[in-house]
Amino acid sequence: MNIIQNKNEIKIHTINAMLALYCAIIFFGVLSVSMMPFISMFGRVRDFLIILLFLISITTQKHSLLQWIWLGIGISICIFSFLFAYSDRTFLLMIIIMFSMSTVSPEKLLKFSILMILISLFIICLLALLGIIPNLIFYRNGAIRYSLGTMYPLTFAGFIFYCCAAGIILISNSSSSKNWIINLILILASVFVYKVNGARNDAFNILILILCRFSKFLPDKINKILTKISSIIVCSIAFLTIFISNIIPYTSNLYGKMNDLFSGRLQLQYTLFSMYTPKLLEQNISQNGLGRATTTVMNYFYIDSSYVRLLFIGGILLFLLFGVTFLLFLLRMINCNMYLIVYIALVIVISGITEDAVINPIMNIFLPLLLMKNDLILKDFKK
Numbered sequence: 001m002n003i004i005q006n007k008n009e010i011k012i013h014t015i016n017a018m019l020a021l022y023c024a025i026i027f028f029g030v031l032s033v034s035m036m037p038f039i040s041m042f043g044r045v046r047d048f049l050i051i052l053l054f055l056i057s058i059t060t061q062k063h064s065l066l067q068w069i070w071l072g073i074g075i076s077i078c079i080f081s082f083l084f085a086y087s088d089r090t091f092l093l094m095i096i097i098m099f100s101m102s103t104v105s106p107e108k109l110l111k112f113s114i115l116m117i118l119i120s121l122f123i124i125c126l127l128a129l130l131g132i133i134p135n136l137i138f139y140r141n142g143a144i145r146y147s148l149g150t151m152y153p154l155t156f157a158g159f160i161f162y163c164c165a166a167g168i169i170l171i172s173n174s175s176s177s178k179n180w181i182i183n184l185i186l187i188l189a190s191v192f193v194y195k196v197n198g199a200r201n202d203a204f205n206i207l208i209l210i211l212c213r214f215s216k217f218l219p220d221k222i223n224k225i226l227t228k229i230s231s232i233i234v235c236s237i238a239f240l241t242i243f244i245s246n247i248i249p250y251t252s253n254l255y256g257k258m259n260d261l262f263s264g265r266l267q268l269q270y271t272l273f274s275m276y277t278p279k280l281l282e283q284n285i286s287q288n289g290l291g292r293a294t295t296t297v298m299n300y301f302y303i304d305s306s307y308v309r310l311l312f313i314g315g316i317l318l319f320l321l322f323g324v325t326f327l328l329f330l331l332r333m334i335n336c337n338m339y340l341i342v343y344i345a346l347v348i349v350i351s352g353i354t355e356d357a358v359i360n361p362i363m364n365i366f367l368p369l370l371l372m373k374n375d376l377i378l379k380d381f382k383k
Contacts, residue, residue, distance in 0.1 A: 021052060051096070287302045288301050
């Protein structure tokens with residue numbers, strides 16, 4: 001009896017240690033995309049902690065055969081890319097985090113992630129408002145956009161969006177009397193990122209999250225049909241947007257209007273396709289973005305879309321690995337009647353069309369859920 005109790009205590013302590021490490025990873029990860037000095041040091045600390053988390057996971061946690069196979073495929077692709085092409089460590093770190101945290105309680109994972117992100121943002125924002133670190137100001141069509149201590153206004157807004165998405169899942173079983181309070185908080189968050197950060201897409205996506213909350217009032221049969229249809233439509237649209245600059249004629253009026261609507265992103269993707277082609281393995285694509293400076297950027301070129309980045313920089317093999325993993329996750333959640341998670345995941349897919357946060361392992365705190373077993377997710381959220 002004592003032996004079993006000791007084993008359980010060791011297991012609990014190990015999970016708590018992994019959660020603490022993960023919180024530290026998020027903290028240093030947020031600092032690494034801020035205007036704080038020594039950001040390169042924060043990045044190195046973050047990477048070291050990720051490796052430490054991985055070592056603890058593979059030596060103490062019981063992973064399934066499928067999880068080990070997935071890890072083997074992912075790391076193999078990264079190794080081959082490093083040996084024969086180019087390797088962006090972001091993808092390797094994303095694979096390691098997803099695998100390492102796949103045995104942890106998803107409720108605790110999301111709860112501590114939100115807490116650590118908000119604490120980190122509060123510290124950065126406070127330092128920026130006190131003038132200790134720069135609060136970058138950008139302008140778009142006369143509107144002022146504040147970065148609040150982060151490297152770019154959309155960075156701050158992106159963290160807020162993912163906190164809202166995770167928060168909705170955590171409070172999904174709250175009493176109906178609190179619904180109006182939760183909806184009010186989401187509306188205020190949407191207005192904040194729109195007015196302060198000038199983040200139109202994140203503001204819109206936060207409002208869509210409110211609609212997702214009403215899924216619990218629908219019958220299971222309706223939700224099952226809606227999630228299946230919406231999954232096909234949203235994922236298809238996300239995939240087609242990768243090639244939208246090739247689908248719409250370059251000289252057409254529609255192309256011009258769409259390019260204006262998406263802030264010149266079609267033109268950037270057209271340039272990308274004219275200069276590069278997707279490879280099996282990773283490849284290096286030189287980019288020149290707006291982060292950490294408000295001065296005019298000559299020859300601006302940055303890939304905003306998560307899916308375009310994954311295909312072109314990550315390569316076809318990683319694109320297929322993550323794409324199949326996500327589609328299987330949606331199917332598993334639909335079969336388990338976890339409809340709210342499906343709706344939230346689809347909103348995240350929509351956000352990835354114009355933002356690179358979906359493949360950011362620090363910002364997208366939902367990534368480890370893709371590898372978690374069904375019973376682990378059901379235990380926390382099927383109440």
